[in-house]
Amino acid sequence: MAMHANVRDSSHMTRPTFIPWLVLLTFVWLTPPVGAQSLRCDQASTAFEIAFDSGAGWQGCWRVDPIGGLTLSSVHYQTPDGNSRHALAELGLGGVLLHYDKNDSSQELLTQRGAMITGQPVCAGTTVASSDSLTTLCRTPFDAGHLLRYQNRQVKRQAGVRLSHAAKLGSFDWSVSYELLEDGTVRPGSTLSGRLGQFTDNPQHGNDILGADAADAIKPFAATATVVTNWRVDVSIGETFDNDIVEQFDFTSDNTSFDRRLMSQQTLNVETLRRTDPERFRKWRVYDAELSASTDGINATRVGYLLDPQPQSYRYRSNTINFAQFDLMVTVNNACERFILNNRSVYPDCADALDRFINGQLLADEDPVLWFSITRRIDPTLNDWPTLQPRKSQFSLIPFDWSQNSPFEQAVLP
Amino acid sequence: MSCTPTQTGINLTRLFAFVLWFSVLGAIQPAAAQSNVQIPEQAPEQAPAPLNDLGSQVPADSGAECGALKTVTQEFDNGARWSMCLDSNERENIVLSNVFYTPPDAQPLRVFGSLRLSQLHVVYDDSNVTFHDVTQFGLGGAFRVTLNEDDCPGGTLLNLNGEAAACTLLNKAANTAVTTQSAPGADSLSLFSISQVGSYAYTVRWQFYDNGALEPSISAAGALQRNTTDTRSLFGRVLEGVTDKSWLSHTHNYYWRLDFDLGDSGTDDAVYRIDWPLQPDGTRIKTRTRLTTETSDAVQPDEFRAWDIMDTDAPNSIGYRIEPLHYGHRLVQADKAPYTEFDFFVTTHNDCERFASQNTRFNPECDDSVLDYANGESLDNADLVAWHRISFHHLPRNEDRELMHSHHDSFLIQPRNILPVSGASAAPNNLAPVITLNHHQSATVGTAVNITSVAQDADQDTLTITADSLPDGLTLTERGGITGTPTGTGQFTTVLTVSDNFATDELTIEWRVIGASQSGVIPPLTLPFLLLMLWRRGRLRVRHAN
Numbered sequence: 001m002a003m004h005a006n007v008r009d010s011s012h013m014t015r016p017t018f019i020p021w022l023v024l025l026t027f028v029w030l031t032p033p034v035g036a037q038s039l040r041c042d043q044a045s046t047a048f049e050i051a052f053d054s055g056a057g058w059q060g061c062w063r064v065d066p067i068g069g070l071t072l073s074s075v076h077y078q079t080p081d082g083n084s085r086h087a088l089a090e091l092g093l094g095g096v097l098l099h100y101d102k103n104d105s106s107q108e109l110l111t112q113r114g115a116m117i118t119g120q121p122v123c124a125g126t127t128v129a130s131s132d133s134l135t136t137l138c139r140t141p142f143d144a145g146h147l148l149r150y151q152n153r154q155v156k157r158q159a160g161v162r163l164s165h166a167a168k169l170g171s172f173d174w175s176v177s178y179e180l181l182e183d184g185t186v187r188p189g190s191t192l193s194g195r196l197g198q199f200t201d202n203p204q205h206g207n208d209i210l211g212a213d214a215a216d217a218i219k220p221f222a223a224t225a226t227v228v229t230n231w232r233v234d235v236s237i238g239e240t241f242d243n244d245i246v247e248q249f250d251f252t253s254d255n256t257s258f259d260r261r262l263m264s265q266q267t268l269n270v271e272t273l274r275r276t277d278p279e280r281f282r283k284w285r286v287y288d289a290e291l292s293a294s295t296d297g298i299n300a301t302r303v304g305y306l307l308d309p310q311p312q313s314y315r316y317r318s319n320t321i322n323f324a325q326f327d328l329m330v331t332v333n334n335a336c337e338r339f340i341l342n343n344r345s346v347y348p349d350c351a352d353a354l355d356r357f358i359n360g361q362l363l364a365d366e367d368p369v370l371w372f373s374i375t376r377r378i379d380p381t382l383n384d385w386p387t388l389q390p391r392k393s394q395f396s397l398i399p400f401d402w403s404q405n406s407p408f409e410q411a412v413l414p
Numbered sequence: 415m416s417c418t419p420t421q422t423g424i425n426l427t428r429l430f431a432f433v434l435w436f437s438v439l440g441a442i443q444p445a446a447a448q449s450n451v452q453i454p455e456q457a458p459e460q461a462p463a464p465l466n467d468l469g470s471q472v473p474a475d476s477g478a479e480c481g482a483l484k485t486v487t488q489e490f491d492n493g494a495r496w497s498m499c500l501d502s503n504e505r506e507n508i509v510l511s512n513v514f515y516t517p518p519d520a521q522p523l524r525v526f527g528s529l530r531l532s533q534l535h536v537v538y539d540d541s542n543v544t545f546h547d548v549t550q551f552g553l554g555g556a557f558r559v560t561l562n563e564d565d566c567p568g569g570t571l572l573n574l575n576g577e578a579a580a581c582t583l584l585n586k587a588a589n590t591a592v593t594t595q596s597a598p599g600a601d602s603l604s605l606f607s608i609s610q611v612g613s614y615a616y617t618v619r620w621q622f623y624d625n626g627a628l629e630p631s632i633s634a635a636g637a638l639q640r641n642t643t644d645t646r647s648l649f650g651r652v653l654e655g656v657t658d659k660s661w662l663s664h665t666h667n668y669y670w671r672l673d674f675d676l677g678d679s680g681t682d683d684a685v686y687r688i689d690w691p692l693q694p695d696g697t698r699i700k701t702r703t704r705l706t707t708e709t710s711d712a713v714q715p716d717e718f719r720a721w722d723i724m725d726t727d728a729p730n731s732i733g734y735r736i737e738p739l740h741y742g743h744r745l746v747q748a749d750k751a752p753y754t755e756f757d758f759f760v761t762t763h764n765d766c767e768r769f770a771s772q773n774t775r776f777n778p779e780c781d782d783s784v785l786d787y788a789n790g791e792s793l794d795n796a797d798l799v800a801w802h803r804i805s806f807h808h809l810p811r812n813e814d815r816e817l818m819h820s821h822h823d824s825f826l827i828q829p830r831n832i833l834p835v836s837g838a839s840a841a842p843n844n845l846a847p848v849i850t851l852n853h854h855q856s857a858t859v860g861t862a863v864n865i866t867s868v869a870q871d872a873d874q875d876t877l878t879i880t881a882d883s884l885p886d887g888l889t890l891t892e893r894g895g896i897t898g899t900p901t902g903t904g905q906f907t908t909v910l911t912v913s914d915n916f917a918t919d920e921l922t923i924e925w926r927v928i929g930a931s932q933s934g935v936i937p938p939l940t941l942p943f944l945l946l947m948l949w950r951r952g953r954l955r956v957r958h959a960n
Contacts, residue, residue: 383832
């Protein structure tokens, strides 16, 4: 905001006249424009804003961490009626484990190599936003398909914007994306492509895909591998972060002939490691205690986000990494606890690995952080040489009881 | 398995039993669960005409030949093409047949004899009601929705039986940012139809990618179907603003029937189970088991289980892989619906084995569920059918009232070895690494050396670097540099070798390591002494400001 002040020689200004002007100017500068969300990003981050035709929208900050890659912070979601609320304090990668089948252990790619930028990133989308000459954020609108569709009513389709960034992880091309949907859903995702990184002379650990190039190869088989992408998710609802509560839902069969599914809710009170349980449809929710109904139990409205592990399928197990046998971890937010392995190489004063972050701290009155892993396989075929076909993994954070009902119903009146 | 029809027409006994069962079920509920929409029951129809068994049909050079059926063809920018025949019926609605994929610069390859959704099995957590939507109501006929332009923005509406019944939509590549070296995201053809069954609007979609992949999917929108007046129910939730009802949680089980007919013959395909069990030493070894008889199989997340369907008669082991990538929910009802214990089935092709459950409603001479079909018949020289299911459990939230936000489930059928090998291009598949270090290097004892990189690779390949006989105190780093602090003077010869698995570069480096006193640099400890000497001798004056 430009400020113009006729500054007189201070010797001619009496104190009682000068101070009110100073106070007034300060007040004007600090007060945000009426109707605008006040969003300040730190020096390393750049603000973004997304507005949909329905009135829904997103605001937040993005940065490219030299180790972790594209990271969002201070993310707010606004419903179509203009109600904006803080949703995510931070969302980014906690680590990428790459375990070649021929090896007895994995490597953590972020701390070893960093999400470096090389080459000239190309955005297939429409808008490119840059924070400086070294980082390029691709911002791509897309149609996310039907949101509401019922009998003869109007169709409501949903829009989304994908924020993405390209990087290199070793020989791999690595892309991180965050899809921010009109209905408040957030979809973090990653895509792996590029060049195969390892070869082997043992056909039990690789595939014969090199074709004519095999004659020149020292090791003729393209190595197979497991890739585990771990996301660090700091869901923070509302303006107070230390009143968020993490819940686990299970739906357990009563083992009678009716085979009913009894829902149970469990508040997670202490830092913990959890597994998915597909046959119990296990899910997790983070909600804001202050914004939620005072009643307890299943029917209470809890303003929050649901992490549904539906996209989790394979389970990575390691003989050397204890926490790898778990799918979701919950810790108290600690700024220096950022990477699942080799954390001390970046933050020397902190614990080194995710299972060391979990040390019995109580979650009550703290800001909880979720760590969620998705596992994928690289089993190369002829189609993956010389360029690896893209492998994508993605999950959803779904707004849960964010609104009293669907905020888009007015768009599909009969 | 063979089925001999013994009767045709409506089976009244079975119909009566069905109605009676529902009446009994309704009578024993303590707090009656209610549907908010009356779902008209359809009488079972006559047994349908036999499915189109392609058997040994040889495809024309353009791909699918559909006769009276509608043909759908899509050519992509990369030169690939998908073509297929489209039909609709009252049960499954969309049925695709004679599905061909043509890779770029290659001949058409038949992939599927037919594709269809074979059951939509919905189970409520209170278990009072279970729906089998395809067989109880159907996705076609009166339940198929007439599409409009809002359903199909930028696409093409396809008329079937005089109404806009399906949409085809060309999707451009998923536009994540990629570097110039990576494979672009694939363009795809989306073909879908929408069915309104009770409160639910199901979008059944088939997405065909230009790289040969296929993604079957279902989106469920509409409104929540069932609730109970027992607001203390543990089977659902009371949603904001409606305090007298608890909306019931439920699971959708989707079953797809995939009649693979790879290549010229539909009877020379083979199915393999792929596992990677963890070995005691921490490695993994692939186990590839050919399924020689009809089989019911379950996911094995710890072993990364997947299934391959391969054409045994083709070079390069072409085929497709089904990877269960969305298995965070999995409904198992061992007593009530034993077929739910399994996630993948392979059976021999049989016209009357059509639905994953409730098959006898329309094919009374055959077995009732896909579990029954998989009864151990030999798969050798048989036309194979694969069946795959996905579960999705829905916990109602406020946003699902009055109208439910759509939820989406899918899986990927990925090609293996079908695209031409990229070596056909003029560009080499590999560029050799190059050592960038100068072959004369010098260092000083006690002074750190930090060479961040010794080589470059234009392909950004992972490099294997060895260095023979580095000076004492120096080592190779994981990132391909040389660091350390030399400890001894002298001349050293290092043989540096860099390899990207296909090409190697080698350089002999001559090191000259000198002592600190030879370097011309004043050692730190001697510097204060030197300054003191100069000052005492008047050679060093400090100017003071006035």
